Amino acid sequence: MLLAAALPTGLLGADFAATIPASSWVSPVCIEGTYGSQVPAGVHASNRTLQAAVHQVSGAGFYTNVPLLPGASNPVTITGDSSARISGNVAWTVLDIAGKNATDTHLTIRRNDFLALTATGAQKVAILEGSGVDFNFTGEPGKIYPVPWPVQGDYRLLATAANGDRIGEIAVTVVAIDLSKTILGNLGFNNDLDIGVSPDVAAGSVFYTPADPDLLAVSNVHVQNTWSRVTITAQKLAPSLLIARISSTSGPILAVQKVAAFTIDTSQLNNITTDGDGHGRGEIVVEPYVPGLTLMVTMFAHTSTFFGGAKSFTVDTSGGPTSLGEPGFFNNMVLDQAIGPASDLHFDILVPQGETSYCVSVNGFQNYYRK
Numbered sequence: 483m484l485l486a487a488a489l490p491t492g493l494l495g496a497d498f499a500a501t502i503p504a505s506s507w508v509s510p511v512c513i514e515g516t517y518g519s520q521v522p523a524g525v526h527a528s529n530r531t532l533q534a535a536v537h538q539v540s541g542a543g544f545y546t547n548v549p550l551l552p553g554a555s556n557p558v559t560i561t562g563d564s565s566a567r568i569s570g571n572v573a574w575t576v577l578d579i580a581g582k583n584a585t586d587t588h589l590t591i592r593r594n595d596f597l598a599l600t601a602t603g604a605q606k607v608a609i610l611e612g613s614g615v616d617f618n619f620t621g622e623p624g625k626i627y628p629v630p631w632p633v634q635g636d637y638r639l640l641a642t643a644a645n646g647d648r649i650g651e652i653a654v655t656v657v658a659i660d661l662s663k664t665i666l667g668n669l670g671f672n673n674d675l676d677i678g679v680s681p682d683v684a685a686g687s688v689f690y691t692p693a694d695p696d697l698l699a700v701s702n703v704h705v706q707n708t709w710s711r712v713t714i715t716a717q718k719l720a721p722s723l724l725i726a727r728i729s730s731t732s733g734p735i736l737a738v739q740k741v742a743a744f745t746i747d748t749s750q751l752n753n754i755t756t757d758g759d760g761h762g763r764g765e766i767v768v769e770p771y772v773p774g775l776t777l778m779v780t781m782f783a784h785t786s787t788f789f790g791g792a793k794s795f796t797v798d799t800s801g802g803p804t805s806l807g808e809p810g811f812f813n814n815m816v817l818d819q820a821i822g823p824a825s826d827l828h829f830d831i832l833v834p835q836g837e838t839s840y841c842v843s844v845n846g847f848q849n850y851y852r853k
Contacts, residue, residue: 498562502570508595509574509628510534510547512734515560517542530557537738539723540693545735550574552598552626574598576626577652579641584653590687590729592736593634593658600626601641601650634658634680657684659726661739666772666848667698667716669745673848675712677726682708689731690724697722698741716743719770719821744772748844760833766844768799769824771813775799778845779829786840789830799825 500515534548550556555571577589579601591597601623621627623641631637634656641650660678667673679685685705690712692698697720702713714724722741727733747767756762768775780794781787788795789806797804799811804827811825833840 498566498568500560500568502558502560502568503572504570505573505575506550507575507577507589508591508597508734509550509552510595511550511558511572511574512545512547513558513560514539514543514545514735515568517544517562536560539725539735539738543693547735548572552576552628576600578602579639579650579652582650582652584638584651588653588655590655590657590684591631592728592734593656594630594632595656596628596630597654598626599629599639600624631656634684636681636683655681655684655687657681657687657728657736659688659737661724661726661737663739663774664772665714665724665739665741666775666846667714667722667741667743668846669716669719669743672702672713672715675714675724675848676706676709677712678709680708685710687729688736689727689729689733691727691731693723693725693738697743698724700724714741716741719743719745742772744775745769746777746844746846748842751842751844754831754840756831756833760835760837762831762833764829764831764842766827766829767815767824768811768827768846770822771799771825773800774848775846776849777827778847780843780845781831781840782843783841784839785837786831786833788832791832795829797827804829 498515498517500513502513503511532549534546536544536546538544546560548558550572552574553576555573557569558572559567559569561567576598577600579599589597599621631654637654637656639652639654640648643649658680665675679688685708688710690700690703690710692700697716697718699715699717700712704711716722720743722743723738724741725738726736728736745768747769750765754762754764766777766779776796776798778794778796779788787793789808792806795804795806797810799813801810803810808829811827813823813825815824815826831840
């Protein structure tokens with residue numbers, strides 16, 4: 483749990499709202515809000531002179547990560563159009579390692595978050611130690627240290643007395659995921675997405691939500707060793723966003739990535755005309771054009787074949803020939819101005835003498851990251 487009980491939601495009319503938490507274990511603090519029906523030209527967040535970028539996550543939503551000063555009450559202001567503003571105070575809670583144990587005190591945070599650390603105790607010398615790749619930290623008792631966590635991994639922080647006795651220990655898991663490229667979603671179909679999570683033990687601590695449930699459905703999140711399998715379903719032929727969160731479905735935002743919805747039109751395959759030698763041309767249209775989509779096209783249940791007698795082939799919408807050497811997708815065909823350019827693929831089909839039918843299946847998949 484990273485955020486303490488929240489202050490009442492700031493509200494300006496019905497268009498501009500945000501919840502500013504009373505305290506946070508980490509800096510920056512993740513704050514989410516809504517624009518309402520009108521998206522303003524600009525929203526700004528700040529803590530005194532510390533500025534924070536504001537990111538739009540839906541037609542009416544935004545989030546920001548506001549940096550804090552440790553221990554103090556940090557005045558946070560989120561400003562919208564026409565000087566509309568929401569204000570509150572956030573205390574960056576100082577974490578005292580002394581007297582704690584790693585079993586009871588285990589924090590899960592985002593990569594590049596900061597913790598405000600100290601270790602108190604009369605007549606004691608405290609040493610704070612962190613173990614992990616390219617990361618080590620030591621400190622003095624009683625002082626407050628804003629400590630960054632730039633490398634994902636599992637850590638132990640120790641507080642030690644002058645005689646070497648351990649007087650406190652906490653555990654910290656620093657999480658990172660790979661959502662580095664646009665996600666592709668076949669409209670109306672379930673698409674399994676494998677997302678790498680690091681460290682391995684943190685896969686169950688990452689939760690996935692849609693920015694707009696009207697555009698994207700997210701379900702069947704399964705932890706598979708070092709990665710999460712997420713099922714997404716594009717609900718409309720419009721761009722949407724997948725949000726990854728830490729600790730819960732309402733936790734701080736870890737990453738956001740665009741989901742590009744598309745359709746695969748195979749209707750022409752129902753009306754292929756063959757010549758006297760049994761040769762015909764199949765057509766598949768992907769609309770709108772999305773790069774990075776691989777199609778597996780398979781002939782089954784009959785003696786008909788593709789080019790060269792093959793029973794299957796693959797092709798990528800990003801360009802290049804099919805796996806059989808035929809020309810690949812033509813990516814600049816416009817069928818609907820509102821949707822944008824489509825991708826068009828033509829390929830050979832051979833129906834041998836005596837054969838009366840053919841059956842073709844088309845499956846699209848994205849080679850997304852799996853650790």
